[in-house]
Amino acid sequence: MEEYLQPIFSEVVGTVAPEFSGAIQFETPQNPDHGDLSTNIAMLLAKELKKAPRILANEIVEKLRKDSEVIEGVEIAGPGFINIRFSRKYFQDALGAILSLGNAYGHSRKYEGMMTNLEWVSANPTGNLHAGHGRQVCLGAAIANLLEWTGYKVIREYYFNNAGNQMRNLARSTQVRYLQELGQEISLPEEGYHGAEIIGIAKELVLKFGDSLQNAEQSDFQKFAEEANFLRIKNTLTRLGIHHDIYFNENTLYESGAIEKIIAELKEKDLAYEKDGAVWLKLSEMGQEQDRVIVKSTGEPTYRLPDICYHKDKLSRGYDLVIDIFGADHIATIPDVLAALKALGFDSGKVKVVIHQMVTFLSGTEVIKFSKRSGSNYLLDELIDDVGADATKFFFNMRAVGSHLEFDVELAKEQSEKNPVYYVQYAHARIASILRFAQQQEINIQMLTKADLTVLVHPEEISLIKILHRFPSLILQTAEAFAPHHICEYLRQVAAQFHKFYHDCRMVGQPEPVQSARLALALATKQVLASGCSILGVTAPESM
RNA sequence: GUGCCCGUAGCUCAGUUGGAUAGAGCAUCAGCCUUCUAAGCUGAGGGUCGUUGGUUCGAGUCCAACCGGGCACACCA
Numbered sequence: 291m292e293e294y295l296q297p298i299f300s301e302v303v304g305t306v307a308p309e310f311s312g313a314i315q316f317e318t319p320q321n322p323d324h325g326d327l328s329t330n331i332a333m334l335l336a337k338e339l340k341k342a343p344r345i346l347a348n349e350i351v352e353k354l355r356k357d358s359e360v361i362e363g364v365e366i367a368g369p370g371f372i373n374i375r376f377s378r379k380y381f382q383d384a385l386g387a388i389l390s391l392g393n394a395y396g397h398s399r400k401y402e403g404m405m406t407n408l409e410w411v412s413a414n415p416t417g418n419l420h421a422g423h424g425r426q427v428c429l430g431a432a433i434a435n436l437l438e439w440t441g442y443k444v445i446r447e448y449y450f451n452n453a454g455n456q457m458r459n460l461a462r463s464t465q466v467r468y469l470q471e472l473g474q475e476i477s478l479p480e481e482g483y484h485g486a487e488i489i490g491i492a493k494e495l496v497l498k499f500g501d502s503l504q505n506a507e508q509s510d511f512q513k514f515a516e517e518a519n520f521l522r523i524k525n526t527l528t529r530l531g532i533h534h535d536i537y538f539n540e541n542t543l544y545e546s547g548a549i550e551k552i553i554a555e556l557k558e559k560d561l562a563y564e565k566d567g568a569v570w571l572k573l574s575e576m577g578q579e580q581d582r583v584i585v586k587s588t589g590e591p592t593y594r595l596p597d598i599c600y601h602k603d604k605l606s607r608g609y610d611l612v613i614d615i616f617g618a619d620h621i622a623t624i625p626d627v628l629a630a631l632k633a634l635g636f637d638s639g640k641v642k643v644v645i646h647q648m649v650t651f652l653s654g655t656e657v658i659k660f661s662k663r664s665g666s667n668y669l670l671d672e673l674i675d676d677v678g679a680d681a682t683k684f685f686f687n688m689r690a691v692g693s694h695l696e697f698d699v700e701l702a703k704e705q706s707e708k709n710p711v712y713y714v715q716y717a718h719a720r721i722a723s724i725l726r727f728a729q730q731q732e733i734n735i736q737m738l739t740k741a742d743l744t745v746l747v748h749p750e751e752i753s754l755i756k757i758l759h760r761f762p763s764l765i766l767q768t769a770e771a772f773a774p775h776h777i778c779e780y781l782r783q784v785a786a787q788f789h790k791f792y793h794d795c796r797m798v799g800q801p802e803p804v805q806s807a808r809l810a811l812a813l814a815t816k817q818v819l820a821s822g823c824s825i826l827g828v829t830a831p832e833s834m
Numbered sequence: 835g836u837g838c839c840c841g842u843a844g845c846u847c848a849g850u851u852g853g854a855u856a857g858a859g860c861a862u863c864a865g866c867c868u869u870c871u872a873a874g875c876u877g878a879g880g881g882u883c884g885u886u887g888g889u890u891c892g893a894g895u896c897c898a899a900c901c902g903g904g905c906a907c908a909c910c911a
Contacts, residue, residue, distance in 0.1 A: 368854045586909040593911045618905045716873045798870045
């Protein structure tokens with residue numbers, strides 16, 4: 291709609307206000323009585339032209355060269371809004387386009403030829419994914435899908451954090467658990483990993499190797515634990531249908547000498563200095579609050595250094611966009627990394643960081659507590675067991691990333707009308723069922739895409755087409771904002787409008803061409819529901 | 835104390851780059867199935883958009899201060 295209006299409005303505005311530059315804004319009014327699209331251009335121009343907004347609006351409307359087949363009406367309203375109403379034919383044609391595009395409907399070529407790297411999950415291989423990880427896991431997967439819909443080639447990456455203290459801790463914890471399994475009186479260090487999965491790994495080691503590892507090196511235990519944990523993490527991701535193209539090992543940064551190199555580079559560019567036996571990054575000269583240590587006096591880097599090094603690596607690979615997804619608890623590290631990259635001469639503007647707020651799990655009204663240390667954590671696997679993969683993915687994407695998320699496990703589990711996942715899926719299954727029924731009545735489903743759509747004039751039919759028509763611009767907007775929660779809300783709207791249409795407009799058994807036209811509308815709705823669900827990774831069932 | 839996020843209906847939350855009478859789901863109440871899936875539909879009630887100022891034709895949205903909640907502020911990752 292906007293693409294149609296933009297040029298004809300620009301033309302008129304060009305004659306009325308030649309100095310005006312910039313895009314004319316159109317928006318969908320909240321109140322449908324105000325038309326399909328509305329612009330405030332007359333109000334914006336009123337001031338500099340020193341004319342009353344309504345008079346100016348009148349001038350613009352009179353000069354508008356519009357096709358009456360497309361535009362049904364243009365009205366001036368309120369303080370000077372210009373409201374535009376599109377014709378039935380416009381929407382009927384739009385539905386025809388949806389049907390002929392089929393699966394491709396909603397895909398955009400805006401970012402065709404561009405490549406983005408999205409890195410997410412990246413949980414340390416020190417244990418299983420816990421339920422709280424779920425938000426990041428599902429959010430990243432949806433954003434990756436969304437970006438593909440806009441034309442990006444998306445590289446999905448997992449940063450495998452297998453260096454440093456935590457891994458030594460994991461190694462030691464595994465070793466202790468192993469020795470405990472062999473009956474030795476030895477206790478886990480205070481800061482060790484108390485999770486049950488480490489005991490599981492120890493048991494496996496006993497089964498596999500008996501007591502032959504009693505004198506094994508700690509690094510052997512690290513290798514075993516790392517592999518076992520990573521396998522579990524991957525299994526959990528697989529249950530959600532999520533895969534990564536690249537698994538980037540942190541320790542390759544050390545093995546390749548990249549860490550040494552970047553320290554040298556930072557020193558050489560006078561961005562780092564030595565003090566008290568440690569190497570400090572001059573963050574205070576990069577617009578940050580204070581300098582920070584990047585290499586401890588023990589000679590070991592802090593997390594900042596590999597983070598900077600890793601991002602440098604990603605930027606060097608030539609992506610047009612590098613996306614990180616972090617929980618709010620990692621927020622502190624980001625400005626430092628970006629500042630350092632900028633100081634090293636990289637375009638840090640290419641790095642987009644999506645930060646999501648934390649999650650509270652509820653069972654009804656009761657908060658489910660979990661803590662990694664105590665070992666009584668609620669695992670993502672358990673959450674999937676409880677509510678299923680579809681509800682997991684839908685619920686984690688239901689809220690804006692900046693909002694704290696309350697995940698009601700009882701609600702997600704419930705297979706009822708209260709549960710928004712089933713509401714959306716039910717609409718899809720309902721359409722599938724109707725189409726099956728239609729087929730039994732000897733109606734040719736393949737021919738529906740060629741149906742005569744001019745008989746679609748019922749208000750609920752037009753409303754449904756209008757919603758379906760919004761899909762492509764919704765995808766773009768949602769992708770550019772990294773905000774998949776709009777998809778959830780949109781799917782709910784599509785489902786709701788389909789149910790209204792279903793209620794008012796019988797399909798099968800209507801005289802032709804109404805029967806075919808309505809079934810075609812149902813088919814298009816099914817298509818959009820399935821596409822939207824696929825972005826979230828949620829299945830669109832053929833029956834329920 | 836400093837930084838980031840949040841404060842909208844009883845509850846959980848939407849609210850496009852500032853727009854017209856602030857929305858949805860759940861919960862509550864009242865209706866609708868001999869006909870394509872009632873896991874559905876229709877209607878009703880429910881609000882000082884945390885508070886106070888400011889910016890302007892116009893503020894839930896932008897700015898400032900304050901109040902309340904979350905997260906983060908290591909030579910931990």
